Amino acid sequence: MRLVIAECSVDYVGRLKAHLPRATRLLMVKNDGSVLIHSDGGSYKPLNWMSPPATMHVADREELARSTTFDLEDDPDIQELWRVQAAKSDDYLLIRVYGVVGELSHDLGVDPGLIKDGVEADLQRLLAEQIEVLGSGYRLVRREYPTAIGPVDILARDSQGAAIAVELKRVGDIDGVEQLTRYLELLNRDPLLSPVKGIFAAQKIKPQARVLAEDRGIRCVSLDYDAMRGVDDVDSRLF
Known part of the structure; x- marks a missing residue:
């Protein structure tokens, strides 16, 4: 499990399109490949997410500067670009990270699952x-x-x-x-x-x-x- 508190914007592209403007949010990256974006409200439900199986590629400023499809002049504050691609469809998440406030990674191990009453x-x-x-x-x-x-x-x-x-x-x-x-x-x-x-x-x-x-x-x-x-x-x- 990786938790990143970052200033970011998020775009979901695919069967539907959704945009989260630039703000500070919690980015949750799980070992199963899922990525969830949370705010400080709205209870447990993420603002947007990508369900597993999915793959994630992180491009830093150096890679973005070499890219022929991305112009740093259009987004000069960006530090990283996360692309989270669904395995079974063309849907993907684009997360633009402008600054990281804090980060924590920890392996939670195998969960025994919910024990119902x-x-x-x-x-x-x-x-x-x-x-x-x-x-x-x-x-x-x-x-x-x-x-x-x-x-x-x-x-x-x-x-x-x-x-x-x-x-x-x-x-x-x-x-x-x-x-x-x-x-x-x-x-x-x-x-x-x-x-x-x-x-x-x-x-x-x-x-x-x-x-x-x-x-x-x-x-x-x-x-x-x-x-x-x-x-x-x-x-x-x-x-």
């Missing part, structure tokens, strides 16, 4: 065993399906064979929807899976999370934990 772990196991709770004809592909940014709780196929990514929460809030959105963005880059749909499943889903999920085309499913465990007689309920 008892209820979430049980929900995942039960839903995997009772996958048709999501719909008739659904079948399980895998629990904890790996991605470059963490495992998806459940990957399934619907009755038409379409891939479905399921994010499970005890209480579903906006952060959970954002998490599933990032998984879907990454999974839909895989031609063997795309198009991938999303299901946000929880015992309780907050209204704001439901609105956000449905606005993004993500289906919400409320799970009855007791009924799935077989400790609640649904047929004997009065209401």
